[in-house]
Amino acid sequence: MAEIRGYIKETAPGLDGDLLEYVSGYFDDTSSDRSQEGLFDFLQPLLSEAGNTDAEIESLCERLAALTPAPKHAFGYGVIALDGPVVMSAYGAGGGEAGFGDRVGDIRHGQSTNGPKSTTVDQRKLRAAEKKLAEKNAKRGLYDPDAIPVWNPDVKPAIIVNQMKVSSGATNMSKDIKLENFDIAFAGKKILQNANLSLAHGRRYGLVGKNGVGKSTLLRAIAHEELRLPAHIRVLHVEQEIVGDDTLAMQSVLQADVERTSLLEEEKKLNSALSKMSTTPEDAETMSKRLKEVYAKLEDIEADKAESKASAILNGLGFTPEQQRAATRTFSGGWRMRLALARALFCKPDLLLADEVTNYLDFPAVVWLEKYFQAWPATLLVVSHDRSFLDAVSTDILHLHDGLLDYYRGNFSVFVGTKAERRRNQIREYEAQLQYRSHLQDFIDRWRYNAKRAAQAQSKIKLLEKLPPLNPPPKDDMEGIAGEGQDIFFRFPDPEKLSPPILRVAEIKFAYENTTRIILDGVSFDLQMDSKIAVVGPNGAGKSTLIKLMTNQVEPQKGIVNRHGRLRVALFSQHHVDQLDLGASSVQFLQHKFPGQQEEDYRRVLGRYGLTGTTALQPIGTLSGGQKSRAVFAWMAMMNPHVLILDEPTNHLDMDSIDALASALREFKGGIAIVSHDERFLDAVCNEVWVCDNGKLTRFEGKQGNQDGVVKQYKASLMIADV
Template identity: 45%
Template sequence: MSHMEILKKELRKEFPSIDKDLQTYVEDVLASSVEDFENSEDVYEAIGEILHEVANDKSENDIRMLCTKFLTILRPHSNGTEKPGMRKILAAPVNLGDMAAEQTTDVFDVQSIWMQGRNETSKVDAKKLEKAEAKLQQKLERREGAKPTTVAVPVLQTASASQVMSKKDTKMDAKGQSRSMDIRIENFDVAFGDKVLLQSADLILSTGRRYGFVGRNGLGKTTLLRMISGKQLQIPSHISILHVEQEVVGDDTIALDSVLECDEKLNDLWRKEKEYSKDPSKSNELTEVYHELQAIEADKAPARASIILAGLGFTKEMQAAQTRTFSGGWRMRLALARALFSRPDLLLLDEPTNMLDIKAIIWLEKYLQNWPTTLMVVSHDRNFLDTVPTDILYLHTMRIDAYKGNYENFVKTRTEKLKSQRREFEAQMAHRSHVQEFIDRFRYNANRAASVQSKIKMLEKLPELKPVEKDFEVSLKFPEVENLNPPVLTVDEVTFKYPTGDRTILCNVSLGASSDSRICIVGENGQGKTTLLKLIIGTLTPTGGFIRHHRGLKFGYFSQHHVDQLEMNVSCVELMQREFPGRPVEEYRRQLGSFGISGDMALQIVASLSGGQKSRVAFAKMCMANPNFLILDEPTNHLDIETIEALGKAVNKFLGGVILVSHDERLIRMICKELWVCGNGTVKSIEGGFDEYRRIIEAEIEAAASK
């Protein structure tokens, strides 16, 4: 049994109630400073105060005797008095990273911050890497007979990546010998203009796992997905990657064929079958084609494509329609359907739920739970992240941390990890303060000079400490308004049909709302949810019936189109000045600050902001007019999870009425007091709230799957 194992056993025996983190801390202090201890008095100075805290039944003399015992265990020939004059000869090198890994708990993956390597400077010399890349570029240009070009410095809206690659892996990939389906992108950097997004980061994706990629807005999640899909980071060439980012181009191809044609192997076999069947001499080749078609179950391909389209909301008629007849939102759904059908080795999805209604989201959740290859999805839908991923990748402080389990498990694990790290940090700071106090007290005492020098060396050996990161709390604040006496809003027998259309969108709809209303409207896309909102605020005029407003009613209307319509080439403050001229700059900044756009961010050009930050600017702009009734149409698109939580809390504190159209289940559950279901030309309030609505939807999905 080693000296440290004996020490651990003795510590647990003498102090059975000691906290595990404190025990680890005491062991670290003793192990790292054993050679600097002149005698047991130094040991007592280092850990005596902590031991007193965990053992109220022991006297000072007891603790001192134990300190002598601990020193004797670590230095068997010292008897607690011998000065350090010897060094322990190691039988083998000691890896501090391995020592830190041994301290990791199985449950919470807590690593000692004394041993963490992430605080080290980058192992990559950025200047050397830049020179090497420039030389490589010049070499390639000389081969192609082109004149060497200078490497331009990245500017705003330009992303760049660099990666340190293993020569062995590069050679194996070039020779086609690397057949692993796992993806390891190690020690890479990503920058967006002058802003460094990731530095010395690692990303490991195991085949068959489903990864939820989370982190605050603007940290680079979407940029990294584009880097991966654009092959700007080293990924084995045999791994197929598909990033669902752009909508399908509209043409005369029907929707079902558009999905089928994305499987190149299947279409190549069908082409060969058609060609060989016309040539009797190709009978052997035709037989081989039939075998291959049978092996990939080609006869089931149209049915599988149809099931995917139906799950995403395409009716039989829509599946037979030409792609040019669909709107942008439906073409994005078609792009998603093509990706699900083709099953690439790595599927990258960026906010797939933004384009879907609740029914399609529930179907997609169930479909992706059985996804056979590797999936990496960026999403801010908390329920989606609790249902689909097997792992969570957390982007923060220019690195990516991996957690097992869904989002709920990630939150629990990370919370406990931060608590443990904070306790350890505070314990280490207390130790440093205690040693520094001893140094200051006896600095000029000749009798203590040797001991003071020993303490100074001990402090110098301790790694530089960094405080445990704190979560930035998002806060949104809607304007304070006065309550309006009912009736505030009345929809009476309203019917609506667009002048250019044949279909009646709404028929004989009667509803009411007050200043304390928290109404959520759900239903499939195209059933009139947004039309109803526009009728309420007066943008559209009813074909029949009446809508009555309280004379003091002032709407605040938010939709994602407002985000797209923001002026992009001005700063946030300038945008507010143009919309609401003549007010002090402090008032504009205060309003933007109410929605998290503060400091230098308020002076940034709107185009440089992330989608979620633009949404906050749109919120600030909407609320500058002090509305007392909020109409929110899909407000969560592009908002991160923390901001969605903050939005729910802000809505609940708002004193005016709220009508919300959303597909975010968590937000609906947070604020909904009344659920309206829009469909088949009617709008009905449903008893049982969202739970009942979800039960109905799941029953419909199961019924459709069984047909």
């Protein structure tokens, strides 16, 4: 096998590693056709894509055929000599598997005399039977255990891309992007088929779709060059946090501009060389000329203003002057994500890919980022489930669904209206076609046996037969967004009433050990069974510490935290993945937390949160971020809590799920405290705002009679203060 792989790699050195493994597997199968013709039929389509000519492939096939001769045939092509006699009595009378008769529901293939590859089975009927069986199993909730993926934290599934070559017209240095007729698959799931992607330079595109549909996969395929773009287009992807080390935050941002860093290093080397006595006059003249060019380029890119630009970006994202001078290793994961975003904004690539960048931002930073993106000079492709953010930023919407990409001009609100109108037109057209066909059928049924009208009835029959198949409009995956109902219904059970106060905090003071900074000082509040509170404020102001005090994770140095003796609190953490066992399924996770119930009970709860079928049986590590969040919500519901405390609960949820969660929280009869940056979600649930800043907790008083919600008024006050 090593010799075979060597011949293949020698002939096709540019062959992809996955394809090489696939080709090698052909020779592991003893039933493969090893003749020169058979090998050519197998290898020619694969190696021609790698740039090999037919003559080179023919030569390789000749060498491989001599190296791996075809199996010996005793009775002609396609019939292999058996190693020993076969006792037919060991087989069932129906010619089935050993020891078994015909099984009910089996579809047997009978060979005809026309050759080894012919069959008497009607393939059309076979496909119809398989489809009908699959639909029946889906209705009954049956699943295929072999279809459940295996979770391995050390192995990431490959992104499989089938793409036509980039057209030569893309070499004209245009910054517009146009990719045609490509497919993307990830972890065995088809994401896009025969898709086209067209991005005009300077436009800002919002990419929307349900959880798990493949939005992040599409961005990664572009960023990792699985989808090939013209070479002159610079792409940056904000997805992963930067690696922490001793590099200062400011320096980390400056280093992101590779061109500026390279020019500064070259300038340093040239000046050092010119200062040496050993430099000849000729070399000195050449170096001086190059040094002038370097200075000119540095002036063109305004290198002297780089630090002030980087500082402005870091400041907008919430970094204090002290934090800008701190080492990157001292920052938490959320702050490192902000650094990754700052590096991308500083570089100003031709195409910026931003995946849920608002997840780690507070309200002031989101407001700043909206303004920054509105003046973004290049192309932006952003994935976000924050509607107000998409409304403020996007000029176009890309809707990913059912393996397709649909384009809409305008922001998200325009998209919702346009899509709803398009949907209504599709339904009207379908109903009109249905009525027309029904009218034809009524005429046929009434007059087909009437001698005078038989000819007309026959013409109607022919007309009806010529009409194309009529299928109802596909199910709209954004119906809940358009206000036409939704398929997901979250629900938290109503708790028993507790006499107040259920949670009271009085004049608390808190500071972490080994630090002099006081996080909270003189904070007092009451949380009641009917409280619906939004906790807002800049990052680092103490919101997470406040949550830890409310959930008894830490104790204050001073003051009183009084909890009702029977109070049950359910916490959704921003880092909720830490609450999950990634190797277990969602059903097993709930079984561990609440033992003693039937599997159907756990699956019923999970189904209420959108984890149905095999999804509830998959290892949690294989689920998308939104699906992991739903598993946590199911767990919280089974706790039957009196108070829900939610820290960034909308991160990773699709918009339909956000609506379902908001509806469930509005109906919940217990107390609620939410930390979030999603203005629309907070306004849909909360009726008061607590602002955590400068160690204090104050209530924001909105204007009475204002049509805007109290959270929207708070956001507007930040924008006014920023101006």
